[in-house]
Amino acid sequence: MGTQVTPFSVRQAVTQVRQALDDGANTVVLSGQTGAGKSSALRELASSPLGAFKDVVLIAPPKGEQSLDSGLVALVELAAQLDDNKLLQKVKRNDVRWKGKLEDVTHQLISRAPRTLVLFDEPLLDTSPGPLSSVFADRAADLSRTLLNIKGLRKVVATSSTLPEAHVVEVARRSAPSEILSPDNWDPVLASAAAQLLAAGGDLLTDQSPLELRLRVGLVATGTSPIKAAGPRHALHKLIGQLLEQVGAESTDLKQVLGRLALLRVPFDLEALDDMGAGELSSRCQSLLRQTFLFGPPEGLLLHESIAQEATRWQWLTSHGRIQAHRKAARYHDARYRHSNEKFKVRAAVRHELEVIHHLTHAGDATKLLERSLFFVEQYDALGKVLSQQGRHDEAVHAYKRALAHDSDDAYAHHYLGYNLDILAQSPQQVEAHFKSAIRANPSHVWYHGRHINFLVTRGRVREARSAWEAALDALLPSGSSLNEPLYRELHGALSRLLLHRGQLEFARDVLNDVPLQLRPGLPWYRALRRLHDALWVAASGDEVFPPHISPEEQWKGPHLLHRAADSARVEHWAPGRIAEASSTEVHLRMALPPPPREEPSFVWRDLSIEEYQALALDTKDREELPSAGTFVEVIKFHGETEFLRCHPVIPFEDVDLPYLFPPPDRYLRRGPPGA
Structure with a gap:
């Protein structure tokens, strides 16, 4: 069939659809922008006689973020409109799973196809099963694909998507x-x-x-x-x-x-x-x-x-x-x-x-x-x-148990039963069992792998977490890499955040290194995690001399503690450092000497008596208070003057791009031993 290119009013579009059906079109697409009247045209078709068809079925799945039941509603409405009470009762039985119900309705439609017209308002066509799709979107997409692929079934579809071999009638955004x-x-x-x-x-x-x-x-x-x-x-x-x-x-x-x-x-x-x-x-x-x-x-x-x-x-x-x-x-x-x-x-x-x-x-x-x-x-x-x-969460656990009582292979229910028990820090053995059951039932879902691995890390089972991580990569990235950014955010981002929180720096480094090079520049969460990893790695080595709020790119552009920017021209040399130990009699500083071009900085110890430290301190507050271990400092010398020392203010490390830690990593510790 050819494609109509002239936009029509709603009434004209209805006439054009009727003509296309009379001419034998198998699928007619009503296209047009939001608000043009596509749904109105479908309702007008449904309410007017279409003599060539015994059954005219209008399916309008509910939309919006809260419409988790979109596919379910569409299937039940379809069964109800086919005027077959036996079929409707099959669909309403709660001891039959989705696949069986969809097959029952499909078989009925196939038997009625030549005399049945389906009017489908906005089928879900753009969501296909994958590692990030939910069970609810899967159901709606499953129904849409099934209906649109039934051979011989006549269809009028209101959608902004394209369908193969469809006669297109465009509805204009036009009125009087x-x-x-x-x-x-x-x-x-x-x-x-x-x-x-x-x-x-x-x-x-x-x-x-x-x-x-x-x-x-x-x-x-x-x-x-x-x-x-x-x-x-x-x-x-x-x-x-x-x-x-x-x-x-x-x-x-x-x-x-x-x-x-x-x-x-x-x-x-x-x-x-x-x-x-x-x-x-x-x-x-x-x-x-x-x-x-x-x-x-x-x-x-x-x-x-x-x-x-x-x-x-x-x-x-x-x-x-x-x-x-x-x-x-x-x-x-x-x-x-x-x-x-x-x-x-x-x-x-x-x-x-x-x-x-x-x-x-x-x-x-x-x-x-x-x-x-x-x-x-x-x-x-x-x-x-x-x-x-x-x-x-206690009530959610009960709801998911009811789901599993009807379908023991429900991967979604297994996963979220484990997830809610995990949040409650209850029954870790059951948490693990349900996470594993979800992975067995649907090994292509990233959250199922990610939350199982994070659970193992939380429980201190790092060796097992590494094995689970490698198994997840084999299942989710069989070719070795992908450009699926959401997958890396949900798996690599969430896992490396928890590993860094728990001080598992080598494991976190391996996870971050697995993110493809071509993706890294455009991922704020990756850059934030890499900054945190590098800061923690330096801290673990004992050579941490810059406070974490100074980015690596800015560190050696100091000194950072001058009173006035104009004073930078007076600087003869400077050295960043950190107070490693301090007492009422002495202060031990770990200092770094600015590196020559293309070389690494060198690190030295500088030991001062408390009197020497106070003599170096420029600010009155730093002279009068005993120094605190962990304080970041800079030693600066102007041309022709004696050197002086200034302390960085304490600024907590914060980065809005860091992934959120949830559930609380200490949930099992706070709950205490069983029976406590």
Whole structure:
């Protein structure tokens, strides 16, 4: 099939898709920028008769960072829409693993392929299984690849990615401003803002999507001049961010409501809107919310996905507020689930049930959630993840044990059961056993290897850690090296940080040396670890003469302790050093003589009586206080003058690029022996 190159409005795009299907296209791609109307076109196709097909299935996996169940929801919705109760019950059984459920649905689709049309909104195509992908992303990608590869199955896919041998219909970011901004379409609160925007923008607004026009009306209503609001085109997220900033400054209550609504993933009604606090807003804020941010009829309202993502990013809700919002959403969906069940609306009931599970999961309500019969092992995994992130590690352990009771080969559950037990410093034998089980089940996952090795280092089993490190390299880097920066950050960075903390300098050096040369210049974490390693290596040799806050590149550009930069021209010679030992009678200094070009510095001892030290000390404070071992100093001599000594201030070694140490390396020591 050829590719359409002319962008179409939503209605025109629907017509073009219909024509392509009538002409026999196997796969049609709806492309276009965010906000162009791809999802609207799919919904219009789903709601209109398509006579050539017996089954028309719309799959719209939830998106966003919290949608751990994206692939699971899509699979259940697919089964529910195929109108086969036996298939749906198979998918909902919790004693069947993901692979078996996906195969059941796939076989059903293959048998129905010639008369079935799948409308797929944003399949996950860009995430493939690999060392850094999570089990949740894997499920969504697995479903997407499986459906798109079924031969003979007709598909319309809304995506920004390219698909082979697909007929492409581009949806334009275009609208009719005079129609959308007509005062008849706005309530009295916003009608004036809409009219001002139309008057200021004119033809400049014709390439704006309906979503963008509504956002610009909101900008005018919250204080932006009409000319500026109608001004140059911005990326959608910037436009949303600008409006959210103005809304946040105008009304704390409205931004709280937006934060709660951003957690809802499916269309909701006025009851849910009130539950989330909209009924308590001023009439002006209610108008802004209803006409600028929300789309759809009263029984099917929705916060546009782009707005929801941006509102979530602003983090207007506290952790407690977010949990309470999830609990309210769970109660709402539970009521809708029961109502749909009584009315035998299978698809709606299933989706509301999935939303109950989703919101209870993110509320961390383990008690209520574990009372239910979950469909997927991955739902126990998701609960464990949320509980672990909330610091409720004992409860996370219970959730992962429930997952393993249903699937003893669940690598994710094995790993994070071991991880949470490790954080709690409980049952080190079980920690190790679960880490090893995760590696056996999925040897290509970097975290599974990395956390096992770090556990061994923490327990003081360095020889075994080296063996595990070599095994990890064989599994993750079979060809010897890679340019996969995240892999090196997660494995080499985390391990060398712990090794340096524990003084295992040779092991840390070997780990850092394994990072490819071509990657090193662009890795801040590598440079920070190398600086720390080199400083510790010099300290271990006893020849440490510079404080750690002075970088190696700057060390021999001293002296560093002059009162004035202009004094550098007066320096005859200088020597950095460190007080190795000090008492009330004598001071022992380890000094370095600046190296000649292209040679190494030489190190000497200089022993002083306390009187000699005080005579050298330039600053009153250094003369009056007894010197402290470990203090860094510089001895400086100006031309024609006697030498003097100055002490560096104590500045702790800090580097924002150093990887974070977690769990606390001393967790087993603080816990004490068993029974203590």
